[in-house]
Amino acid sequence: MNIRTALADRRLPRLELRMLLGHVMQCDFAWLVAHDLDTLDDTAAQRFDALVARRVAGEPVAYLIGEREFYGRRFSCAPVALIPRPETELVVEHALARLRDVAAPRILDVGTGTGCIAVTLALERADAQVIALDVSAPALELARSNALALGAANVQCLQSNWFSGLEAEATREASGFDLIVSNPPYIVPGDPHLTQGDLRHEPALALADAVDGLHSYRELARGAVRHLRPGGWLVVEHGFDQGDTVPAVFRGASLGSLTRHADLAGLPRVCCAQRVV
Numbered sequence: 090m091n092i093r094t095a096l097a098d099r100r101l102p103r104l105e106l107r108m109l110l111g112h113v114m115q116c117d118f119a120w121l122v123a124h125d126l127d128t129l130d131d132t133a134a135q136r137f138d139a140l141v142a143r144r145v146a147g148e149p150v151a152y153l154i155g156e157r158e159f160y161g162r163r164f165s166c167a168p169v170a171l172i173p174r175p176e177t178e179l180v181v182e183h184a185l186a187r188l189r190d191v192a193a194p195r196i197l198d199v200g201t202g203t204g205c206i207a208v209t210l211a212l213e214r215a216d217a218q219v220i221a222l223d224v225s226a227p228a229l230e231l232a233r234s235n236a237l238a239l240g241a242a243n244v245q246c247l248q249s250n251w252f253s254g255l256e257a258e259a260t261r262e263a264s265g266f267d268l269i270v271s272n273p274p275y276i277v278p279g280d281p282h283l284t285q286g287d288l289r290h291e292p293a294l295a296l297a298d299a300v301d302g303l304h305s306y307r308e309l310a311r312g313a314v315r316h317l318r319p320g321g322w323l324v325v326e327h328g329f330d331q332g333d334t335v336p337a338v339f340r341g342a343s344l345g346s347l348t349r350h351a352d353l354a355g356l357p358r359v360c361c362a363q364r365v366v
Contacts, residue, residue, distance in 0.1 A: 090134050093125040100145050109140045112154040149287040159205040162212070164235050169227035170202035171295040172287070176352040177272050179359045180326050181209050183350060184270050187322040187361065188214060194267040197316065198222065199251065199309060202295055204232030204244065206270050211241040222249040225294065252312040265318040272326040273305035274298050302328065306335050310342035310362075317364040324361045332357025 092114075096106050107118050113136045114121070129137065140153050151157040151166040151173075158164075159173035160181055166172055184206075188194045193216045198207035201221035211219040221236075221244055223229045229246050236244040247254050276283060276297045283289070283297060298304050306325065313323040323344060327335045336347045344362035352358040 091126050091128050092121055095129060095134075095137055096121070096125070098141060100141055105144060105150055106141070108150055108154060109144065110137055113137045113140065147286065148290055152290060159203075160209045160213075162209065162239055164203050164205050164208070165231060165238065166203060167227075167231055168290060169225060169292060170231050171272070171291055173203055173205040176358050177206065177326055179350060179352055180206055180270055180272060180324055181213070183359055183361055184210060184268055184322070184324045185213055187324065188217075188268055191267050192216065193218070195265070196220070197255075197266045197269045199269060199271040199312070200224075200273050200295070200305075201232045201246070202228050202272070204235045204246070206272065207232065207244050208236050208239055208241045210268075210270070211236070211244045212239060215243065217243060219244045220255075221246045222252070222254060224248065224250045225292070228292075228295075251308045252316060255316065265316050265321065267318055267321045269309070269313050269317060269321070269323045270325070271305075271309055271323075273309065275302050275305055275326075275328045275331060277302040302331065303334055303338055306338045307342075310339050310344060313344060313362070313364060314342055319364055319366060321364050322361055323364070324359065326359055327357070329356040329358065332360075335360045336362070 095110055098106055111117060113133050143153060149172055152168055155165060156163045157166050157173050160178050164173055196210055196217050196219045198221045201207050201223045204221055207219050207221035211217055221232050226248055229248055233246045274296050278297050332349055336349060339347060339362040345365040346363035348361045349357055350359040
């Protein structure tokens with residue numbers, strides 16, 4: 090089997106085949122095109138076929154190749170954490186916009202997972218101090234690994250159930266944070282999507298809210314009121330059908346200056362709220 094034949098496999102979309110074969114061959118797409126008549130040796134052919142079979146069975150490509158691009162950087166991925174998604178880049182964009190006039194900002198990422206938000210903000214704002222929280226020790230280790238690999242020395246990873254670890258580790262300062270960001274679990278427990286497609290292989294803890302899809306935002310609102318500096322911002326991702334309910338939760342917690350933002354598909358995706366007092 091040569092490269093051209095491998096990429097003609099009808100079991101998967103061509104883009105996914107390119108990604109899997111590029112991973113096996115440790116090369117980019119341009120190399121595959123230039124060498125499309127090269128023959129795959131038996132080992133490479135077997136590895137490629139095994140990856141294709143696993144993908145056909147539903148395993149996400151990011152877990153199969155061990156990485157996903159986010160905000161122009163490659164983050165290591167593993168089943169211990171949610172796969173970074175393009176819509177989450179919107180959280181980074183609005184977070185950076187709210188820090189534009191803030192010198193040496195203190196940033197808190199709640200439920201960091203791979204660390205994609207925390208590490209990206211740390212790299213985009215080298216003057217920032219970033220603390221990344223996660224209740225999952227394996228996810229936190231993945232975030233540490235990504236911070237190290239990408240050179241984000243200004244990220245501190247801390248195991249914490251919501252905000253509890255801040256006090257336990259004496260990391261909270263009286264001045265608080267300028268920004269809190271989060272892409273929390275927001276799918277309602279029992280939602281059929283949890284048993285379909287790629288979501289079947291991602292950690293349920295990072296996907297499904299423990300109560301009603303809004304519990305995470307109540308926790309974030311309470312923590313924001315306590316840990317944000319006056320004038321500081323809370324920026325979160327939420328479900329496409331939570332464009333009204335999440336702002337209502339924040340409004341009820343006396344957070345103000347609420348703004349809602351749609352993703353590239355035109356769906357409500359990000360909410361920003363400010364601690365005004």
